[in-house]
Amino acid sequence: MIVFKTFFKILKKYKLVIAIYAGIFFLVMVLTGGSDNGVESTFNGESIDFTVINRDGSYMGDAIREYLSQGNNFKEKKDDIKSLRNDLYYRDIYYVLIVPEGYEKSVEAGKPMELTNMKVKASAMGYYMDIKVDRFVSTVNNYIAAGEDLQSAVDDAMNIMDNETEVSMMTDNKVKKNPDYYTYYTVGSYVLVSVVIGCVAPILMVFGKKDIRKRITCSSISYKSYNLQLAAGTLITCMAIWAVFNLLSWILYNGGMSAVEFALHMLNTLCFVIVAMGMAFITGSLVSNKMIIDGITNVLGLGMAFLGGAFVPLSILGDGIKKAAKFIPVYWYITGTEKISGVENTADIDIHGIAVDMGVQILYAAAIFALAMVMIKKFRVKES
Amino acid sequence: METVIKVENLLKRYNELIALxxxxxxxxxxxxxxxxxPNGSGKSTTISCILGLLKYDKGNIEVFGKKMSPYEYDIKRQIGVVMQNVAVFDELTVYENIDYFCGLYIKDxxxxxxxxxxxIDFVNLGDFEKFVPQKLSGGLLRRLNIACGIAHKPKLIFMDEPTVAVDPQSRNNILEGIKxxxxxxxxxxxxxxxxxxxxxxCTRIAIMDKGKNLAIGTKEELKNMINLGENVSIEILDFDEKYIQDIKKLPNVYSVEYVNKNLHVKYTKGQRNLIELLDFLRERNVEFGHVYSELxxxxxxFLEITGKELRDGE
Incomplete structure (x- = not known):
């Protein structure tokens, strides 16, 4: 069992790689954990911090302040330009409106004076507040022009502009609300591919080096025993990664998912780990440079995760991308994960759909292994 | 003495090229x-065929009296190989590397x-047991390569240029180790x-070129195969080159040249060659210093048999 033992001796040297990928995984989990997989169910309007300096001390000035306060956040500030600029700079407020002396009289006269404002440069919020102020002032002006006194004009303007915009959420029935562990399993596809290839491929590469292979071929160990020991090392490593991944899920989401759901997730991840093992096998057997393996790991891991819907929900991907994604094993893993996650009772489980998703993954794995065999044979013949 | 390796009528082709x-x-x-x-003469191909690393087109190879094939694991168990390229795991220490390659043969x-x-003691790497190959010098790495090839105590060892790029001290250690x-x-x-x-x-030597065995024997036997006698070098500070033609007429002289205040005379076989040359110089009052004569x-x-300089070729 010397080959088998040596496999793990070399694996030990890649502790750092495993730790890095585990670290990235947890970072991604933390960053995406609170987003509920991008499916929002409520709407909250955004309020803008602002102040009004009423140098006129008039009813009109107060009315503008009151109107702007609807949905926004008024902050009392001193009438000191330098200090106001500082507040804007430090984003304590985003908008300052200065009502000049004699402003109310000018409104009553039907010729409103120019209002001065200060806002955060290139901020959309400031322009939004400008529009609000203009609309309010022109509405008051219209009422006055119609013959109302200032107070009635202001009150009427306040009344008609008090309507809050109703926001209704456009919901897509296809997007169900996924449980927390859904993100764990989808983002996990990236981690599984990266860790499996990152751990297994370099070891297979080391054993596959031309000179080492030659020496092993000269030795008295049989091809069968040698290949079996390497295969056992690869398989056990992949199974350990799979087990740890699922164990972690069990620890983190214990109670959050049913036993059936957990078992199905385990099966789905197992199929996916076999696919990743195939990728590690083909990479480790054909590539002879560790740096290239690292590159392939990142390209395959991230590329497939993005295209397959690990980071962006499949439901919001375009039809073209979805069609292309079907040629990537991650897609089938993710669709499987979607079907398994959040099923409340066993009768609702789409067993047929899940079986198809897992079956396609296994077919992918078989195809990758077959391709690897053909390529390795060609490569070795060419090499000799 | 028993025959350990017997290669008969071996033919190996690489497409149109006949390697053996x-x-x-x-x-x-x-x-x-x-x-x-020389390079491309077929040495490595011969070794690869014997070790079962390469298929051959025709012929027969026997090792320890049995027909050799890639699946003759009992025969392979008795063979050690020290490849020209250092073949060790960069990730393992000196001890782990030797243990691994020994473990391919020895289960206990x-x-x-x-x-x-x-x-480890044999190649004197005791102080470096826990070092990884990257930390070893070229000479130490070669010694590790040898240790990996011989640790299982094989009866037959193939050593393919084990001293390439090794310092003289390490080379002597390796040669002593081989002995x-x-x-x-x-x-x-x-x-x-x-x-x-x-x-x-080496106790016996085979000279190969273009896939053929040109000569085989002990070094004395090989030297006797060619028509060359001793080489004589004489230190002469003041030498009139007109004598060169006269020296060429002396018995058994093959070639004469005067380079860097030294007269070099090569002889074909014969006796009393040196004495006659020295007499010739004395008679002409040519003063000389050191005299060297070597077989x-x-x-x-090699040059005589293959018409090539070995070092240039390699």
Missing amino acids: DNFNLEVKEGEIFGLLG RSLRKQYVKEA KLNSDGATIVYTSHYMEEVEKI PTLDDV
């Missing part, structure tokens, strides 16, 4: 057998431990393009 052309070879037990030949753990220790292995009972097949190494340690070297033999 009805090649024959016999290595006896206890020999250090040198395989000499305690026996393996003992063998690994002995191999020690041989005196402990191992038969060794040794390839090198350092002629003096082959001359120093032809393997270099001369």
Whole structure:
């Protein structure tokens, strides 16, 4: 069992790689954990911090302040330009409106004076507040022009502009609300591919080096025993990664998912780990440079995760991308994960759909292994 | 002595190129057998065919009296290989590397431990057991390569240029080690393009070129095969080059040249050559200093047989 033992001796040297990928995984989990997989169910309007300096001390000035306060956040500030600029700079407020002396009289006269404002440069919020102020002032002006006194004009303007915009959420029935562990399993596809290839491929590469292979071929160990020991090392490593991944899920989401759901997730991840093992096998057997393996790991891991819907929900991907994604094993893993996650009772489980998703993954794995065999044979013949 | 390796009429083609052309070879037990030949002469192909690394088109290879094939694991168990390229795991320490390669042959753990220790002592790497190969110098790396090839105590060892890029001190250690292995009972097949190494340690030598075995024998036998006698060098500070033509007329003289205040005379076979040359100089009152006379070297033999300088080719 010397080959088998040596496999793990070399694996030990890649502790750092495993730790890095585990670290990235947890970072991604933390960053995406609170987003509920991008499916929002409520709407909250955004309020803008602002102040009004009423140098006129008039009813009109107060009315503008009151109107702007609807949905926004008024902050009392001193009438000191330098200090106001500082507040804007430090984003304590985003908008300052200065009502000049004699402003109310000018409104009553039907010729409103120019209002001065200060806002955060290139901020959309400031322009939004400008529009609000203009609309309010022109509405008051219209009422006055119609013959109302200032107070009635202001009150009427306040009344008609008090309507809050109703926001209704456009919901897509296809997007169900996924449980927390859904993100764990989808983002996990990236981690599984990266860790499996990152751990297994370099070891297979080391054993596959031309000179080492030659020496092993000269030795008295049989091809069968040698290949079996390497295969056992690869398989056990992949199974350990799979087990740890699922164990972690069990620890983190214990109670959050049913036993059936957990078992199905385990099966789905197992199929996916076999696919990743195939990728590690083909990479480790054909590539002879560790740096290239690292590159392939990142390209395959991230590329497939993005295209397959690990980071962006499949439901919001375009039809073209979805069609292309079907040629990537991650897609089938993710669709499987979607079907398994959040099923409340066993009768609702789409067993047929899940079986198809897992079956396609296994077919992918078989195809990758077959391709690897053909390529390795060609490569070795060419090499000799 | 029993025959350890017997190669008969071996034919190996790489498409149109004939790498081995009805090649024959016999290595006896206890020999250090040198395989000499320029680049592309077929040395490595021969070794690869014997080890079962390459398929051949025709012929027969027997090792330890049995037909050799890639699946003859009992035969392979008795063979050690020290490749020209250092073939070790960069990720493992010196000890772990030797243990791994020894473990491909020896399953018993305690026996393996003992063998690994002995191999480490043999190549004098005791102080570097826990070093990874990247931390070793070129010479130490070569020694590790040798230890990996011989740790399982094989009866037959193939050494393919084991001293390439090694400093003189390490080279001497390695050569002494090879002699020690041989005196402990191992038969060794040794390839090198350092002629003096082959001359120093090999008991028999085969000279190969273009896939053929051109000559085979002990170094004395090989030297006798060619029509060269001794080489004489005489230090002469003031030499009139008009005498060169006269020296050429002396018996058995093959070539004469005067370079860097030294007269070099090569002889074909014959006796009293040096005495006659010195008499010739004395008669003409030519004053001379040091006189050197040496028998032809393997270099001369190689050049005579193949028409090539071995070092240039390699």
